[in-house]
Amino acid sequence: MYHGCNRLAIALIFSILIFISGPVSAQLVTNGGFENSDVGGMTETGTPGWLMIFGDDITPPVFEIVNEPVAEGNHALKTTVNGLGSNQWDIQVVADSIPVTQGATYNYSVWAKAEKAGAQVNFTVGNYSYSEYNVIRPATLTTQWKKFTMQFTVSDNQTYIRAPIHFSYAANAGNAIYLDNLQITDVNFGKTPVVVEAESGIIGSSFSVQQSDTITYVTTTSDYLGQTSPEDTSSMITYQVTFEDSGHYNLFARLRVGPNEWDDDSFFAAHGFGDKNDTARADWVFLNGLADVGFAHATDIVNGPGVAGSEIWKWVNLTKNFFPGELPQETFYVSSGSLLKTFQIGSREDGLWFDKFAFGRSDLYYTVEYLDEGLPGSVTPPEQDSSKFYRGPPLAEGASKFLGNVKGLGNNNFADYWNQLTPGNEGKWGSVATSSDTNNWNWSGLDDLYDYAKSNDLIFKDHCLIWGNQQPNWIESLDPDQQLIYIKAWFRMVGERYPDMDMVDVVNEPLHDPPSGESNGNYLAALGGKGETGWDWVIKAFELARTYLPNAQLLINDYHIINNHSATTSYLEIINLLRDRGLIDGIGVQGHRFELEYASTTTLKHNLDRLAATGLPIYISELDLGNLNDAGTPDDDQQLTLYKRIFPVLWEHPSVKGITLWGYIENQMWQPTCYLVHYDGAWRPAMEWLAQYIQDYVSGVEKYEKTIIPVFKLKQNYPNPFNPNTTIEFSIPEPAKTCLVVYDVLGRKVATLVNKDLTAGVYTITWNVDQGQAASGTYFCRLVSGDQVRTQKMLYIK
Secondary structure, eight states, X not given: OOOOSTTSEEEOOOXXXXXXXXXXXXXOSTTTTSTTSOSEEOBTTBBTTEEEEEOTTXXXXXXXXXXXXXSSSSOEEEEEOOSOXXXXXXXXXXXXXXXXXXXXXXXXXXXXXXXXXXXEEEEXXXXXXXXXXXXXXXXXXXXXXXXXXEEEEOOSSOSEEEEEEXXXXXXXXXXXXXXXXXXXXXXXXXXXXEEEEGGGSEEOTTEEEEEETTEEEEEESSOOOOSSOOOSGGGEEEEEEEOSSOEEEEEEEEEEEOTTGGGSOOEEEESSSSOOOTTOGGGEEEEOOGGGOBBOSXXXXXXXXXXXXXXXXXXXXXXXXXXXTTSOOOOEEEOTTOOEEEEEEEOOOTTEEEEEEEEEETTSBOBHHHHHHTOOOBSSOOOOOOTTOOOOOOTTTTOSSEEEEEEOSOOTTHHHHOSEEEESGGGSHHHHOOSSOGGGOOOHHHHHHHHHHHHTTXXXXXXXXXXXXXXXXGGGGSOHHHHHHHHHHHHHHHHHHOTTOOEEEEEEOTTTOOSOSTTTTOOTGGGTOSXXXXXXXHHHHHHHHHHHOTTSEEEEEESSOTTOHHHHHHHHHHHHHHHHTTOOOEEEEEOOHHHHTTOOHHHHHHHHHHHHTTSOOEEEEEEOOOSGGGOSSOOXXXXXXXXXXXXXXXXXXXXXXXXXXXOOBTTOOSSGGGOSBOTTSOBOHHHHHHXXXXXXXXXXXXXXXXXXXXXXXXXXXXXXXXXXXXXXEEEESSOEEEEEEEEETTSOEEEEEEEEEEOSEEEEEEEEGGGTTOOSEEEEEEEEETTEEEEEEEEEOO
């Protein structure tokens, strides 16, 4: 209990009661940070919002407003205790007349420190009958500012309450105590996203305000190739954003990428708040790759990149996932003294529509629904209904060939369905090489997918090294010699960063989209041009891949092949040139809806046979089937008919060693009608059929093994760093006595994982550090087989 004023002298009082309009979540304490008080000692009238109270028999404390030290803002309250009473409340300051709502819950926070360590105070909050809703008793102070917090509910019918702070502790005698920024706020204060309509800003002339159904949006009217800044104020929109509270915020955007996908998916966002220079590189962040990211379903948590596709409205967390490598991933900071901020964007590609922007606290989670409706964020991730999610095993487990899929940075149950992974946009040169400075290339997306594949024992096929459609825009302006230097750097860095990738599409779509001409890379000459063979540039690309990615199977990939005899003939010309030089390990054949839905199965079989005659394995890539022409509402019967007619032709061909689908989840498909799984996890009829077909086909078939020929290799352990388990994979090419031993940095043996005769093959070992006494730090894993030795460094962090 805290006690009243009837036995105390009052060195009074404040104040003016403030009528609070707007949301109940605003700061409720009048002058909680003492910013409305004059610097100096208190008078008998006290200071706005506060009572200063002490007993008659106490040497008066000194209450004064100071401007140093402060925790936030410009002022703080200093209380010097000169004498003590018999009760803790005999010296107190009271934040008074705080408006509340019956039954509501509030957060209480205050900053405090002392001149000398060991001081103690009570932070209390309650009604005028001296009943407490909550209390911190005592709070021990140090000489450093510390924030004290609690939560309370108004459990009675009070509409105004008070928050006394008690000082009469023996440890406080002769000490000075500082208080700052007492806040009492609704429990949802600051959690509500600040939503800004895209058309509400000062709009440059390069933008247009348009209407789609009930949505008003803005879009640019022209394309621009620059990657550093808008370079024209007419290409900018300026917003004034009023925040409810200080703190760190993430930036979200509700946007729609047009039908040209990766030609409709980039813009510039200001690097932080304030007015920006339209030509200053440091003022802007180039945001690209929005075509296959984001979240569209109401219960999606807009946190990671997401995998929502084009031509749908979706929310994207821009701050957390798309700031490129040359700039740090920084949140937007709002200080308590400046809640009005200027924010700007700049246009780049037409076809990108903006409906809203939103700022949400960086420590909270927001779903699509929360952002759509302006609802408070959640401290913990909202629970998702996963009752219909498939939990494995992978559909092709036990098969003699793989069934894989493309994966973005989402779909965490991906490994329950598929046993092979191909990155989508993340593996392309244009996505990684965000600038000409190789030190700032953005590998984060590809790193995550590679690590996911390795940690889930999935076959990893990178996509792709050379493709005319997506490469860095800056490469086009360089001369061929400079271009070749960058191409070699690209191949080398991929090989060094992902040494255990299984396959890679070296050249994508050589027949249909070579890297020649403006806006298509324009580096064909750097690779040797057409040359004597007509395909010298392809041969050069494969030669580089063989040099820099020696452990990967090298594939070529193109579309409109097996549905067209002439295209198959042209494709075979390239393939045979590569095969004769020992440069190719497999043939990729795309299987998109528009290639296969009208093709005869006889044509498909015949051209697969022609490709198989090369002796190379065939891999069907990018398979998707749905509505004819991808038109209209998704038609379950049409999709099922196509799968039954086409899939067996591909799967059952003896030279087809794997099929990679190009997506499977609703709202995450390049071809929107081609999804197999509804967003809630429920299967469409074609998925039901596919799962049963694969199960029936593989019954009794020997389990698939990777086709890589074993070599002597000790792979990097994963995860790394780790705690407490890590997986170590190694291979040996011939039978030998083999030892796998872990040593610490002093060369002392920590664990013997293998010590026996092994046959040629690939082996996987798990080291569980909890089974030993290893401390955090660096360890070395040493593989000895016959007369060959390899060592890898590992990092264990408890």
